[in-house]
Amino acid sequence: MNYKIAFFDIDGTLVNEEKVIPQDTIDAIAEIKKLGVEPVIATGRAPYFVKPLLEEVGIESYVCLNGAYAVYKGKAIYSEPIDKNIIEELVELANTHHHALTFEGDEYYYASEADHDYVFESVASLKVEQPGVDADFWKKAHIYQMFLHILEGEESKYEAILDRLHFIRWHSKAVDVLPIGGSKAKGIEQVLNLLGLTREQAIAFGDGLNDKEMLEYVGFGVAMGNSHPDVIPYADFVTTDVDNQGIRNGLIEAGILPKIEKVY
16 A cells, blocks of 8 residues: 555654653654655644654644644644533532543643642653643633543443543543544544545554554554553554564554665
8 A cells, every 4th residue: 555644643652651752763754754654643642742742753743632633734724622511511520529630722731620649640651741720721711632530440430421521541540531432533534634635545553542543544553562452453563662663663564664674
């Protein structure tokens, strides 16, 4: 297949546990650009946590907030905030159970509580700036995604709203909260439509539970060697891990980059 575009998750895919991009990954992306394959970020992260990485790896476009917001070469092309009535229901439930929320807009994000251990620990794992504190931020701005700071097993307390919101765990003390039907695949679809490309012309790399729909949607889905086990069935190929040329090896398997013969 003649692939025209490649989508890359960030955490565990482009960057390792230390949030460092391996040099070989940077080199591989530069090589596919020369071959006419456009690299695009596809992440659960918000725009304000994507831009520094874009410059480092030389990528101009991104699908972020798990598909709810997409930017192509500096211009926003897709935006789908969560309905405020649904957010209000979630806020009321979270208050009832004394759980903290983090609200993500397109320009900044705020937590509902100050000095909350679950908020601090989960956000710190991303190695980004901690959120501000504003329990009413959701009333003032478009919210594209939320973090609900709960332990594993506590999702059952939110059954009343799970027909409208989807939870994806990414930390022992946090889940992403998305509208039903929301996923990276939805944002990717918008980019492909803009460029007049088919899903079969796209390749994607990911490792987390929020990458399942994306890997299944594109023409060639690549799961990193360090992927969550539940992600593997959605991929066409399992490459090596992020620190062992995982991106390059996936691109070689897809036929985008040439196989490098070992020299003895």
